[in-house]
Amino acid sequence: MQLPQKHSATGTTIFTxxxxxxxxxxxxNLSQGxxxxxxxxxxxxxxxxxxxxxxxxxxxxxxLPMLRQAIAKDFERRYGVSIDAxxxxxxxxxxxxxxxxxxxxxxxxxxxxxxxxxxxDSYIPNIETNGARAIIVPLSSxxxxxxWNLVKDAISDKTKAIIINTPxxxxxxxxxxxxxxxxADLVRGTDIFILSDEVYxxxxxxxxxxxxxxxxxxxxxRSFALYSxxxxxxxxxxxxxxxxxxxxxxxxxxxxxxxxxxxxxxxAQYAIGTYLSQPVLPDxxxxxxxxxxxxxxxxxxxxxxxxxxxxxSYFQIAGYEQISDLPDTDFAKWLTQEYGVATIPVSAFxxxxxxxxxxxxxxxxxxxxxxxxxxxxxxxKPATVL
Numbered sequence: 001m002q003l004p005q006k007h008s009a010t011g012t013t014i015f016t017x018x019x020x021x022x023x024x025x026x027x028x029n030l031s032q033g034x035x036x037x038x039x040x041x042x043x044x045x046x047x048x049x050x051x052x053x054x055x056x057x058x059x060x061x062x063x064l065p066m067l068r069q070a071i072a073k074d075f076e077r078r079y080g081v082s083i084d085a086x087x088x089x090x091x092x093x094x095x096x097x098x099x100x101x102x103x104x105x106x107x108x109x110x111x112x113x114x115x116x117x118x119x120x121d122s123y124i125p126n127i128e129t130n131g132a133r134a135i136i137v138p139l140s141s142x143x144x145x146x147x148w149n150l151v152k153d154a155i156s157d158k159t160k161a162i163i164i165n166t167p168x169x170x171x172x173x174x175x176x177x178x179x180x181x182x183x184a185d186l187v188r189g190t191d192i193f194i195l196s197d198e199v200y201x202x203x204x205x206x207x208x209x210x211x212x213x214x215x216x217x218x219x220x221x222r223s224f225a226l227y228s229x230x231x232x233x234x235x236x237x238x239x240x241x242x243x244x245x246x247x248x249x250x251x252x253x254x255x256x257x258x259x260x261x262x263x264x265x266x267x268a269q270y271a272i273g274t275y276l277s278q279p280v281l282p283d284x285x286x287x288x289x290x291x292x293x294x295x296x297x298x299x300x301x302x303x304x305x306x307x308x309x310x311x312x313s314y315f316q317i318a319g320y321e322q323i324s325d326l327p328d329t330d331f332a333k334w335l336t337q338e339y340g341v342a343t344i345p346v347s348a349f350x351x352x353x354x355x356x357x358x359x360x361x362x363x364x365x366x367x368x369x370x371x372x373x374x375x376x377x378x379x380x381k382p383a384t385v386l
Contacts, residue, residue: 007128013121014329014348021333022342028373031332031342033169033314035234035364040282043233043275050267058263062254063091063242067273071242074276081214087247090254091264095199095228095241100126101260102224102243103161105252106193107132111160116146118349120169120197132160136351142307144171148182155186161193167200167210170349170360171317172310174208180216187222194219199228199241204312205289214244221246224253229272231314232284234364238268288364292316295363298374303382314364317346321357322382328355335359339380341373 018031029036038044050056062068068085075081083089092098099122107113109131115123116137124134137150151162162183166175187194196213204210213223225244230236243253275281292310299306305319324331328345336342346358363370 007125008351009121009125014344015121018332018336018342018344021336025337025340027336027340027342028369028376029342030361030363030365030370030373031344033231033362033364034236035314036369037234037366039233039235040275043235043271046271046274047267049274050270053270055267055270057266059091059266059269061258061262062086063089063264064266064269064273067091067269067276068242070273070276071244075212075214075244079212079215081212081220083214083244084247088244088250090243090245090250090257091269092241092243092257093261093264094230094239095197095226096122097239097261098224098226098241098243099123099163099195099197100129101253101256102195102226102245103127103130103132104256105224105249107160110158112156112158113160114151114154114162115351116151116164117351117354118144118170118346119163120165121348123163124351133158134351135159138354139171139173141356144168144173146175146179146182148186151183152186155190155192159190159192161195162187163195163197164213165197167204167310167312169200169313170315170344170346172313172315173308174204174311175211177211177216180211180213180219184216184218188218192222194223196223196225198225199231200313201227202232202284203288203314204285205292205309206311208311210312224249233272233275234284238265238272240265240268240272288314291363291365291367291370294367295361295370295374298370299377302374302377303380304377310363314362316361316363317358318361319356319358320380323380324357328357328359331357332359339376341376 015032022029068089072083072085103126107130111132112135113127115134127134135154137154201210228241303322310316328347332343332345343359347353347355
């Protein structure tokens, strides 16, 4: 029996590989992007309240109305944008699902999608599973900014969509309003869709604002904006995300969504909707910035190179060129096995496995976890070339 190969990716994802390797070698896991500290106790209490209060059956297909309304009010408060909770918001089982469903809503065989690399590894398999082709545009290192001339050159009459990600995984780079304006100039007069992956939108540092595609009125009319509560509230295992899109786009999204999962975890929706409706919410960005600063301060005593502090997200990129000449995947595995710290090689975020001798650390951890990891990394000395 022959099984079709729907996309070009092969084997198990690097996140699964490195987390399994960390477990095998009892290593400190700074690879996969999940926190190791407790969620806000109030949020946990609300989940228990939901289960005990009878919120245990299917929710409506678009999501609980109270959660969608809370999202709309939250965006109006934080970004000054008006959102129709009924016609523009759909709750999903995580943001990765939302990305796939948005692609499936618009793509047909033969279409092209522009992907800026390095990129989250689900994008290209999602595109190819829908019979479309990813057109790769590299970001410019070390700041991982967009070369708009390269994007312009990549656009063809087959271009159906461009997917962007800010704050960026894996680099932590953040788009400014000027980037959105440049994008608007390029797609004006075309039928190109925008998928805006903004899952780290509240984890942004140093007083820098997050500029959402929803604030850019011209781009908003052609965009699916995609979000994750798991990243914001540090409860990645709840797998609750959402899509905000114009009514016609939302209709197309829900036509797919209703036959993929139909309904999303009701108790978790209730808990998040109630939590989100509080008059004052914790400053999650400040918490993560504190962790980033602490981690960067610790890394000063190691042989790793920090080309640029992360401006947002869970992640910090570091160079190891002073330590080893190994390819980054081999180095990450060696680091896990020999020094007990698991990371992600940045080549995993490139379709051509481009190797710049960079690894990605997740700093969304307890301070004692970060300190224990860096204490191990201090043993790596410059010029200890393998």
